[in-house]
Amino acid sequence: MRINQWTHSLRQLFYRGYQSKVPFQLLERHFSQSKTSIQVFYGLLLFSSIPMIRLWDKVSEAGQLFPPTWFGFLNSWPPSALSALVVITPLVLTLTFFFPGKQSLRLFAFVSFLLCFAYKCSFNSNYHGEMILLYTSFAFALIPSWSIDKQSSRQQQHKHLHFYWFGLLLFLLPYTLSGLWKLFWGMGFQLLYADMSFWNIESMANMISNYVIRTGNPAPFSDFLIQNYWLGYPVLLLGSLWEVFAILPLFRPSHWRLTAIALFLLHLLSVYIFEIEFQYQIAAALFFIWTVPLQKDNTSCKDLILDFPILGRVYLALGKTARTS
Numbered sequence: 001m002r003i004n005q006w007t008h009s010l011r012q013l014f015y016r017g018y019q020s021k022v023p024f025q026l027l028e029r030h031f032s033q034s035k036t037s038i039q040v041f042y043g044l045l046l047f048s049s050i051p052m053i054r055l056w057d058k059v060s061e062a063g064q065l066f067p068p069t070w071f072g073f074l075n076s077w078p079p080s081a082l083s084a085l086v087v088i089t090p091l092v093l094t095l096t097f098f099f100p101g102k103q104s105l106r107l108f109a110f111v112s113f114l115l116c117f118a119y120k121c122s123f124n125s126n127y128h129g130e131m132i133l134l135y136t137s138f139a140f141a142l143i144p145s146w147s148i149d150k151q152s153s154r155q156q157q158h159k160h161l162h163f164y165w166f167g168l169l170l171f172l173l174p175y176t177l178s179g180l181w182k183l184f185w186g187m188g189f190q191l192l193y194a195d196m197s198f199w200n201i202e203s204m205a206n207m208i209s210n211y212v213i214r215t216g217n218p219a220p221f222s223d224f225l226i227q228n229y230w231l232g233y234p235v236l237l238l239g240s241l242w243e244v245f246a247i248l249p250l251f252r253p254s255h256w257r258l259t260a261i262a263l264f265l266l267h268l269l270s271v272y273i274f275e276i277e278f279q280y281q282i283a284a285a286l287f288f289i290w291t292v293p294l295q296k297d298n299t300s301c302k303d304l305i306l307d308f309p310i311l312g313r314v315y316l317a318l319g320k321t322a323r324t325s
Contacts, residue, residue, distance in 0.1 A: 024154065027154065027157055027158070027161075028157070029293065030161055030293045030294060031152065031157040031160060031161060032293075033291075033293030034160065034161060034164045034293050034294075035100065035101070035146065036291060036293075037164075037288065037291040037292055037293060038100050038140055038143070038164070039097060039100045040287050040288050040291050041133075041136065041137075041140065041167075041288050042093060042096045042097040042100055042106075042109070043097050043287075044133065044280065044283055044284055044287060044288055045093050045096075045109070045113060045133055045137060046090060046093040046094055046096075046097055047280070047283060048129065048130055048133055048279075048280045049089050049090045049093055049113060049116060050090055052086045052089065052090075052116050052119075052120055053086050053087060053090065055082070055086050055119065055120060056082075056083040056086050056087060057079075057083065058082075058123070059079045059082055060079060061079060062075065062076055062077060062078055062079070063075055063076075065119070065122040065123075066122050066123070067118050067119070067121065067122040068118055068121055068122075070118075071115070071118035071119075071122075074115070074118060074119055074122060075122075082119060085112070085115055085116055085119060086116055086119065088112065089112045089113055089115075089116040092105070092108055092109050092112045093109050093112075093113065096108075096109040101145055101146045101147060101148065102145055103141070103143065103144055103145040104145075106137070106140055106141040106143070107141045109137065109141070110134075110137045110138055110140075110141040113130075113133075113134060113137060114134060117130050117131075117134055128174075128278070129278050129279070129280035129281055130280065131174070132170075132171055132174055132280075132281070132284075133171075133280060133284075135170035135171065135173075135174070136167045136168075136170050136171045137167075138167075138170070139163055139164075139166040139167030139169075139170050140163070140164070140167045142163045142166075143159075143160055143163040143164060143167075144156065144159060144160065146160065165250065165294070168250060168292065168294075169247065169250055171284070171288075171289075172246045172247045172249070172250065172259075173246075173247060175243045175246035175247075175263075176243060176244055176245070176246045176247045178243050179240050179241065179242070179243025179244035179245075179246065180243075180244055182198050182240045182243070183198065183240060183241075183244065185198070186198020186199050186203075198236075198240070201229065201230065201233045202229045202233070203233065203236065204225065204229060204232035204233045204235065204236040205225060205226045205227075205229035205232055205233075207236070208222050208225055208226050208232070208273065208274065209226050211274055215275070217275050218275070219271070219272055219273050219274055219275040220272045221272045221273050222273060222274070222275075225273060232273075235269065235273075239266055239269070242262050242266065243266075245308075245309075246259065248307075248308075248309075249292075249294075249295070252307040252308075253294050253295050253296040254295070254296040254299040254303050254304055254307045255295075255304065255307060256289060256290075256292045256294065256295030256296075257289075257290060257295060258304060259289060260285045260286070260289040260290045261285070262285075263281060263282075263284065263285035263289060264282060264285035264286060266281075267281045267282045267285065268282060
């Protein structure tokens with residue numbers, strides 16, 4: 001009995017979803033709309049794979065690559081096979097975009113994009129944008145096939161939405177891990193080493209200046225924020241705090257579109273402050289996250305505040321205090 005009470009308390013703490021009088025009607029709607037969202041995702045994946053075609057003549061003979069450890073076998077592939085890989089991958093993703101219901105196509109798309117991504121990373125580069133898309137495509141590849149003409153059972157719909165939710169988790173989780181790393185590593189760095197940490201008000205200016213020195217490529221706002229460090233630090237702090245709570249819409253459906261806007265602003269600022277272009281994350285914020293069907297419609301500002309885990313409790317407490325005074 002006590003375990004059930006604890007479970008109920010955890011659900012109340014972490015999840016505030018729909019209270020529908022017709023739950024199966026809501027299930028049908030989410031299932032139907034998620035299929036459109038998945039199709040949008042594969043359009044985004046196709047968009048991210050097209051620039052990889054430029055690698056088709058990058059290698060002239062076998063043995064010239066430095067692939068990630070688990071993909072060392074790519075170094076033994078002949079140049080013709082590598083060229084075929086970067087050309088076939090967009091074609092596979094095009095088919096997946098038009099026929100997202102075929103699980104075999106989604107599995108093939110994941111493997112093809114994974115190999116293409118490993119090939120791209122073989123030139124001593126790291127591509128964070130494609131990694132997030134790769135994680136999500138793995139989860140979506142696990143979704144069972146569905147047919148437009150055939151009615152799916154409730155069990156099939158539940159299984160579909162569970163894997164769909166898992167894909168959304170893999171899409172947002174890297175942001176939360178990044179935010180946690182910045183906060184706790186910043187604290188530890190300040191305590192253990194005699195160097196500027198994340199918690200120093202000049203840390204943003206220091207990060208920008210180090211990046212400009214390393215790359216030699218200043219961004220439009222870099223010099224301004226270096227000179228006015230007190231303006232840049234709130235941007236760093238707010239952005240990092242948002243990253244910590246990036247997975248919040250998975251448990252608070254009212255926050256999906258707010259998350260899409262936050263994602264868009266975060267990566268747009270990265271272009272103008274660090275000259276780091278996250279085209280795929282910006283596109284994801286505009287198209288993929290915005291089309292997630294799990295979001296709560298007609299959400300007021302009050303509901304948004306109440307759905308924050310800590311801020312909502314504070315808001316309620318202040319409201320009660322104001323009414324009793």
